[in-house]
Amino acid sequence: MSVTVGLALLVIAVVLIAGNTVERRRRLQRLAERDYNWYRSEHPELITEDGVKCSNCGSSRIHVRHLMQRTFLRKHFCSQCGTTLYYSHE
Numbered sequence: 001m002s003v004t005v006g007l008a009l010l011v012i013a014v015v016l017i018a019g020n021t022v023e024r025r026r027r028l029q030r031l032a033e034r035d036y037n038w039y040r041s042e043h044p045e046l047i048t049e050d051g052v053k054c055s056n057c058g059s060s061r062i063h064v065r066h067l068m069q070r071t072f073l074r075k076h077f078c079s080q081c082g083t084t085l086y087y088s089h090e
């Protein structure tokens with residue numbers, strides 16, 4: 001009886017962990033797809049000689065921050081309004 005319960009709990013744990021991993025990978029995949037080329041094709045008018053501009057407020061003060069947590073991604077965001085513009089690999 002207790003072996004059955006133990007096995008059931010183990011199966012549940014494995015399913016939960018696997019589900020989280022898949023979900024996390026999908027989420028990172030979605031972020032990685034929003035890269036510079038994606039931003040350029042979405043907002044070609046915002047890519048200027050002076051650099052990239054924010055799609056929300058038009059500011060050209062774009063900062064980069066590492067997402068960390070083993071995502072190996074950086075986010076490029078507007079320091080004026082905080083909008084995330086696109087992502088790039090570390």
Ligand SMILES: [Zn+2]
Pocket residue numbers: 054055056057058059078079080081082083
């Ligand atoms: Zn902005």
